[in-house]
Amino acid sequence: MTEALYAKVYEALRARITDGVWSEGDRLPSQESLGAEFAVSPITVNRALDLLRDDGYVTRRPRIGTVVASRASTQRERAASLPLIAYVLPGFDDAFGTWLLNGLLHSATKRARVVVTNSRGDTRLEEDLIEEQIEHGIDGLILQPSSSRFIPPAVATLIGRRFPIVIVDRTLPGTPVSTVTSDNVNGGRLAAEHLFELGHTQLALVTSANPVSTLDARRRGVVDAHAARHVRLAPEHVLTEVGPIVPGSPVASGGDIERIATFLNDHPEVTGCVTSEYGIALVVLHAAKRAGRSIPEDLSVVSFDAPAGFDEAAVPLTHIEQDQHTIGGRAFTLLQQQLQEPSSVAQETVPVRLVKGASSGPAPS
Numbered sequence: 607m608t609e610a611l612y613a614k615v616y617e618a619l620r621a622r623i624t625d626g627v628w629s630e631g632d633r634l635p636s637q638e639s640l641g642a643e644f645a646v647s648p649i650t651v652n653r654a655l656d657l658l659r660d661d662g663y664v665t666r667r668p669r670i671g672t673v674v675a676s677r678a679s680t681q682r683e684r685a686a687s688l689p690l691i692a693y694v695l696p697g698f699d700d701a702f703g704t705w706l707l708n709g710l711l712h713s714a715t716k717r718a719r720v721v722v723t724n725s726r727g728d729t730r731l732e733e734d735l736i737e738e739q740i741e742h743g744i745d746g747l748i749l750q751p752s753s754s755r756f757i758p759p760a761v762a763t764l765i766g767r768r769f770p771i772v773i774v775d776r777t778l779p780g781t782p783v784s785t786v787t788s789d790n791v792n793g794g795r796l797a798a799e800h801l802f803e804l805g806h807t808q809l810a811l812v813t814s815a816n817p818v819s820t821l822d823a824r825r826r827g828v829v830d831a832h833a834a835r836h837v838r839l840a841p842e843h844v845l846t847e848v849g850p851i852v853p854g855s856p857v858a859s860g861g862d863i864e865r866i867a868t869f870l871n872d873h874p875e876v877t878g879c880v881t882s883e884y885g886i887a888l889v890v891l892h893a894a895k896r897a898g899r900s901i902p903e904d905l906s907v908v909s910f911d912a913p914a915g916f917d918e919a920a921v922p923l924t925h926i927e928q929d930q931h932t933i934g935g936r937a938f939t940l941l942q943q944q945l946q947e948p949s950s951v952a953q954e955t956v957p958v959r960l961v962k963g964a965s966s967g968p969a970p971s
Contacts, residue, residue, distance in 0.1 A: 611644075611646050611650045611945075611946055611947075612646075612650045612651075612653035612654045612657070612745075612945070613654075613657075613689075614644075615640070615644050615646060615650060615651060615654035616653075616654040616657045616658060618644070619634070619640075619654060619655075619658060620658060620661075620663060623658075623663050623664075623674055623677055624677055624678070626677065628674050629674060629677075630674050630675065630676060630677065631673065631674060632673070632674045633670075633671050633672065633673050633674075634655070634664065634671065634672040634673070634674070636671070637651045637652060637655070640654075647948060649767070649768060649948050650948070653745065655672050656743070658672070659672075660743060662675060662676055662678075663675060663676060663677075688716075688717065688718050688719050689718045689719070689745035689746060689945055690718070690719050690721065690742075690743065690744045690745050690746075691714065691718045691719065691720045691721070691744060691745065691746045691747070691748060691938070691941065692720075692721045692722075692723065692736075692739035692742075692744045692746075692747050692748070693707070693710060693720055693721070693722045693723070693747075693748045693749075693750075694723050694725055694732060694735050694736055694739070694747065694748075694749050694750070695707075695722070695723075695724060695725065695749075695750040696724070696725050696726065696727040696732070696750060696751075696752045697724055697725075697726060697727060698724075699913070700913035700914050701884035701885070701911045701912060701913045702883075702884065702910075702911045702928070702930065703930070704930075705930035705931050705934070706774065706775075706930040706931070706933050706934040707722065707934060708930075708931060708934065709930060709931035709932060709933060709934025709935040710748065710934035710935065710937060710938050711934075712931070712934075712935065713934065713935040713938040713939065714938050717938075717942070718745075718746075718938070718942075721739065721742075721744070723735045723738075723739065725752055727752045728752065729752050729753055729756055729758065732751070732752050732758055733758040733759065733760055736749070736758060736760040736761065736764075737760050740760065740764075745770065745945065746769070746770035746771065746772075746941045746944065746945060747761075747764065747769070747770070747771045747772075747941075748771075748772050748774060748937050748938070748941060749761065749771065749772070749773055749774070750773070750774045750775050750776065751773060751776050751778075751818070752818075753817045753818060754776050754777065754778060754817060754818045754819035754820075754822075755817040756817070757778060757781065765781060765782065765783050768948040768949055769948075770941050770944035770945050770948065771783055771784070771941075771944070772784045772785070772786065772937045772938075772940045772941045772944075773785045773786075774786050774787070774933060774934070774937045775787055775788070775818075775820055775933070776818055776819050776820060777819040777823075777953070778819075779819075782951050783951065784940045784941075784944065784950070784951050784952050784953065785953045785954070786933050786936045786937045786940065786953075786954045786956065787819075787820070787823075787933070787954075787955055787956070788820075788928040788929070788933065788955070788956050788957075788958050789955045789956065789957055789958050790820050790823035790824045790827065790958075791823045791824070791826050791827040791830065792827060792957070792958060793824055793827055793910060793926040793928075793958040794823065794824035794825060794826060794827020794828040794829075794830070794831070794880065794882075794926075795827035795828070795830050795831045795834075796827075796926060796958070796959075796960045797824075797827070797828065797831075797880045797908040797909075797910075797926055797960070798827070798828045798831035798832065798880055798908075799831050799834075800908055800924065800960055800962075800966065801878035801880070801906055801908060801966065802831065802835060804878070804906060804966060804967065804968050804969055805968055805969035806877050806878035806906060806969040807837070807877075807969070808840075808843065808873075808875045808876050808877060808878070809828070809832075809839070809843065809876065809878045809879065809880060810843040810844070810845065810869070810873070810876045810878070810879045810880070811825060811828050811839065811843065811844045811845070811879075811880050811881075811882070812845045812848060812866065812879060812880070812881045812882070812886055812889075812890055813825060813844075813845070813846055813848065813881070813882035813883075813886065814846065814848045814849060814882070814883070814886065815846050815847070821882050821883075824880075824882050824910065825844075825882070828880055842873070843873065843876060845865075845866065845869050847862075847865055848862050848865070848866070848886050848889060849861075849862055862889050862893075863889055863892045863893045863896060864893075864896070865893075866889060866890055866893035867893040867894075867896040867897040869893075870893060870894060870897040870899055870905070871897050876905075877904070877905060877906065877969050877970055878905070878906045878907075878908075878966075878969070879905060879906065879907045879908070880908050880909075881907060881908070881909045881910070882910060883909070883910055883911070884909050884910060884911040884912060884913070884923070884925070886909070887907055887909035887923055887925075887965075890907055891907065891921060891965075894907075901921050901964075901965055902964065902965055902966050902967035903967065903970065904970060906924075906965065906966040906967055906969075907923065907924070907965040907966065908923075908924045908925065908926070908960075908965070908966055909923045909924070909925045909926070909965075910925060910926045910928070911925055911926070911927070911928060912925045912927070912961070912963070921963075921964055921965050922963035922964045922965065923963045923964075923965045924960070924961065924962050924963040924964075924965045924966040925960075925961055925963065926958050926959070926960060926961075927958060927959050927960075927961045928956070928958050929956050929957065929958070932956050933956050936954055936956065940952055940954070
């Protein structure tokens, strides 16, 4: 792996201190001078000087500058100068999140230290956690935001500073930030096309009002599949009143189950259903049972994601599978690129695939 630029500057300056080129009390050259010498940005120099301060080699004071404090580190040697990365997410479970985290940690092995914190889908807690990690001196941030319509002020500040940051499973339109997402539009399209191919003509989309770009993209895919067949997704067949479901939290709400059961009773023409999240699919299965609908004889259901070993469930779900491991690995790679070049920004989309289960079948005759 190519060593981060700030780590190279850090090692060079540390060597001058430990070798006696600079003595205790000597003031280091300005950030501008060091930037010109090493051909790096002021941000890179600033990170290197912060590392020297954290390890006890220098002190940094306004109007005075950076001054040598000791020729020996007063801290334990940084673990091979590995960068410290924070991953802030709203929650995770075996359906979505566990394998993304696995991919991130796998890619970061011996390349970075990773701190994982859970916002539980609370935007205010999310903001606090980000600020807390910044105070702890992280070198980069990977964030799965709780919302795509609200950018935490701390994140906006970091983006303005060109601080290394990658957004996963979300997009922030109009914001110059690196992102890694699944191809959610194609996922929605594949789900609906599968039901059409089975002979279903009246489909429902059950989603939540959760303000994230992921769900909006999946809905667009379902609409595109209808448009390709020159039919319209009936507005009355789109149910968005299901409560937001955070991975790792309880999913079955009595109110949601009753609401979907009523919807199914009121719309007997609906024989196929696309759900935007695994947790919502579970609610639909409960609701179908309450409405007297058999799966898949009376109602076919296609979801996004399924936990490991889904094929052992009572009703193995036909679902759109996201390559979560790749998403996590690519997120770390993009962050690593920003550690090398702070202005690096990229948006990546990871392909999805349809996995057939026992929850979808031919349309009732």
